[in-house]
Amino acid sequence: MELHYREYGSYRAQRPTLVLLHGLLGSSVNWHGIARRLERHWHLLVPDLRNHGRSPHAEPMDYPEMAADLLAFLDRQGLDDAVWVGHSMGGKAAMWLALRWPERAAGLVVVDIAPVPYRHGFDTILTAMEAVDLAAIGSRRQAEGVxxxxxxxxxxxxxxxxxxxxxxxxxxxxxxxxxxxxxMGAITGFEPPADSSGYPGPALFLYGSESDYVTAAQRPRILELFPLARLRMIAGAGHWLYAEQPEAFVAALESFLRSAVGGRPRSPADDG
Incomplete structure (x- = not known):
């Protein structure tokens, strides 16, 4: 499967490429504001995951298939590895990839999700979207009314x-x-690769102070699978922390990249 993607910045050998992954019912558009903040210093690739955005539709919709799509995407870009940054469902896809192919993950940033099953239900949301009669509506306003x-x-x-x-x-x-x-069962769940012994690389788990997606009870499981993981709370943010607190999100991300991954922002000398 060839994923549609957006590209920001330009590749430089001295710092890793960042691949930003959206959440359920999102698309690469969700990351546009953050990517624009980062593109001066970093090379970013932002794909639409399968069954989302402008990427192809295919089944099954599970993390092994999403991770395989992303590995093929990396191969097409000619990259040995990348720093994977994933929000919610995208975070789970990034975790699965890092656990299965750790050599392809130079680093991992997981945004407001943990490697555990969730009971959050999306049935009402899907039912609402299915209720929109696409042949009858004449505008987005009418669709919103439904x-x-x-x-x-x-x-x-x-x-x-x-x-x-x-x-x-x-x-x-x-x-x-x-x-x-x-x-949906596979999306809300999470089953690590059977042959994985954990991801040995640098990892950052960011979570919102007003979100219930990452809790203290999940910390042991996070550290079991990602022993080098750092957990950092973003104050005043819920599940959509990169949209609600973009400056704090970017600061936390770039601090991690500099200290743990070895990447550095581009200096004026690089532009010369």
Whole structure:
């Protein structure tokens, strides 16, 4: 599978490429603001995961397949490794890849998710999206009206509507809703590769102070699989911490890159 992607900055041998991975029902667009903040100093690749954005639709929708897609993506870019930065579902895909192919991960940054199963349900969200009659609506506003019957949060509705595209005069969801519904058990779960003994490289787990996705009870499991992991809280942020506290997120990320991964921002001499 050939994943669609966005590219920021330019490759420099003295510092690693960053691959940013979005969460469930998101796309590469979600990382645009952060990528623009980082592109002066770093080379970034931001793919759409399978069944999301402009990437192909395919099943199964699980972490082994997502990780295999990403490994093939790295190969097509001609890169031996990268620093993988993943939010939520993207974080789980990055963890699975690092556990299965640690030599392809120069570093790992996991954003507000842990390597554990979750009970968060997405059935109502998928039902709301399926309820939109794509042949009958004439605007995004009409689609939002349908979503509002199921979902009270206007921010969530706007997030979902980023997936609604008008192509050749017809509306369609860019995400494959049926593939996501069939794969939801695998997406909310997490089963590490059977032959993995853990990821021996540098890892940073960032979590929001107002989020319940990463808790003290999960710390032993994180350190079991990622023994060099650092855990850092971003104050005043929920699950979408990179959108809610972008400056703090970028500061934490770049501090990790400098100290643990060995990357350094580009200096003026590099531009000469």
């Amino acid at each position: 979503l509002a019957r199921y979902l009270d949060d206007p921010g969530l509705r706007q997030y979902l509507l980023q997936n609604l595209a008008l192509e050749n005069g017809r509306w369609r969801w860019r995400v494959d809703l049926q593939a996501l519904r069939r794969g």
